Amino acid sequence: MRIVVCIKQVPATHDASIDPETKRIVREGVKAILNPFDTYAVEEGVLLRERLGGEVVVLSMGPPKAEAVLREAVSQGADRAVLLSHRAFGGSDTWATSYALACAIRTLGGADLVICGKQAVDGDTAQVGPGIAAHLGWPQATHVMQIRSANPGSIVAVRMHEDGYDVCELSLPVVITVVKDINQPRIPTLRSSLASRKINIPVWTPDMIAADTARIGLDGSPTRVVKTEPPPPRQNASCRIEGPPAVCAAALVRELRIRNLV
């Protein structure tokens, strides 16, 4: 069984602080990490391989330094990794990204299952997973919180909804996106970390994946960001309450009453 897990390197935003004057979030020079949802995707792939045999290939599209998250995925148990990287991919929106990833999956020789994290915490669109399914013409299951059973030809997946869940049986090949808590991602061992640093990660370019240049990068992106600006400041004037607990509580209750909230 070949399981392809698509992962992304994203900025880590823990170190950001608030500018006290503008009350806006200041994004310092932040570290790059593996998208948190993708750790669960990698783990689910590795768990399935342990059950059914085969290989887990992790795939990412990004700048050269994105290779770090591919190695991290290998230290978590993936068998091999491929990085899609080239200037021509730059500026891709989710349409062009999912197109490129679909081309890469075909170039790998296809797969039985493609697993993505639910969404990337920088773009937050949750579009690439279903986009890959559409480009490949495969069925999809999103917001998967459990794979109940799996065999070489099909899987039974539990999909989360706002009002509960449903269970569907899908014939492979299929694309799934997974949510947090589908599993407990294993902690890499020192041995696997050292081994992951030594493996060779091939870098694939558009011609190596038979990608139509009109459908990648900026040219291949139907959407374009035309403007970015800071969010409008919060309208309310801030008020501070201090003092003995009973006084603080009374002051807050008064504020809530004024606004008809209690």
Add this chain to the structure above:
Amino acid sequence: MKQHIANHIYHVEILPPKQDSEKLDADLQTFAEKYQRVLDSDYCICLTDNAMGHLSFQGTEMIQELGLPVKPEQVMIHLNTFHTKANLDEILHACIEKGIRDLLVVTGDGSDRLPKLHPADIGAAGVESVTSVELLRYIGQAHPGAFNLGVAFNPYEPEEHEFTKLDRKIAAGAMFIITQPVIARNAVVDKLLATCPLPVALEAWMSKKLHLLSQAVGYEIPENTVFDPIETLRLLHRTYPQCGMYLSLLGFKTQYHLLTDTWVS
């Protein structure tokens, strides 16, 4: 711990490398060197467990993979509640196998990457969440007599709360205590020493980074305070001759050699 205090053996804290290190080979080398140096000085090496929730390599794993020698009285491992049960048992077995007897059992700091023990995993009934108390009890039941179990004590938390917690830890099997950083005579520490019969080591902050120290002790130490870690260590020895010393953030290049004449009683 009693022996360590009697024999003037320092506890030296070493953090295993973080998993996301960009220079892992160099970090492993530095770790091995520090480890060996502490061992050769007859001090006790204390290895942290994912300190502050930063995913790092495990102490016993480091010893195993790097083939580091273990002298039973000279290695202490921190153990917190952020492990799977399987991993916890692995670590305990590894310690027994290597003859490591000293464990510092703490609740620890989690992160979204770290797993967490569930009460049911370790037979703890009636608690919402596993703390050092439940972990102590589990280790004592699973491996009776195998370990000397230490616990943390924070003199900067509300007093009553902290002493109550300590009582629970002692009831669960605590045998020695290590405190948060102490930089001068401290009334809560005095009370601890007066009321508790267990041996106590004080954490001595060996770095000049005061803002980190402020975070640890929970109150703001003014930036312009002149803080000489070695002088403070001498002061602690004079003020608390009955206590051991747990050295954190020790500068191996700049301070280590000064330790030869600090512990005088």
Add this chain to the structure above:
Amino acid sequence: MRLNTADERETFQHVWVVAEVLSGRVQSVTHELIGAARALADLRRCDVWVIVLGSGLAGQTDSLIACGCDTVVVVDDPALATFNDEAAARTLVQLIAKYRPEIVLCGATTCGRALIPRVAVLAECGLTADCTGLAIDPDNGDLLQTRPAFGGNILATIRSSHHRPQLATVRPRVMKALDPDPRRLGRVIREPLTPDPSDALKRVIEVFHSTETAVNLGDARFIIAGGRGLKGAAGFDLLRQLATRVGGAVGASRAAVDAGWIPYAYQVGQTGQTVQSTVYMACGISGQIQHLVGMQSCDLIIALDKDCDTPMMQIADIAIVGDLFEIVPELIRQIPEP
């Protein structure tokens, strides 16, 4: 599809809303989006259509027309009784090819987020997710889509100049439904579902409805959330009591969830739930950016902390400096039971 000539742009007309249907019932996000669509359609001088895909949909079209829609297209088929991404996407793509809408809106719900990206690829058009603002460019009529990016630090405006239709998803409770006018008239078009052999590749075998297992903070008016400052699971008992007093719900920061004090279902933030409640009261939450992203659009933010300098205390509208273990019990004492 990609526009090859300027004239082609004019052949796409009308603003569509894809209805959110759960258990055969149209959800309120649909009415909210009709409100937004109506404003856009008025600027573009065209109609609002609502596309309803589901099964057993009798009687659901009137409220849609009353809330501002001119045409309802209904695809009523047993195959659509459960959420069927592939059949729904295929149907929408066929309808788009047949009727050529200019703009298509959909709720950014679990269904919407599964369905619309698939449609965007199959119909080769641009999609912007989680829009907080929709406007029309007065110069060329393009849809201007505004959404938060980079952890909410930036508002990005996005457009699709060379592809039609323009797709956008919007979260529930961001747009406002219009007051229903029962006198409004509209028409209903029925379209069939064309079956496809690929439909056999996925089969829903069980559906489970529960408001219990899904902790949906999205509907809560008043959220009281706890963080590291609660120091333990017991702290959440206090918050639960307060929540009962104010008729609210309990939430949590990642720190509290990671520490095992409360299940992940209650987590608010980037990898948890995003909430837009009327009141968000953060107790002992420092306000790391991943948390702020999940709640910074709440109307009234109250922060309760010993430390007056945390990010949460700085962005709060009401900042209370004090010990939550003393103040929360006081609040419980002073607020009468509902």
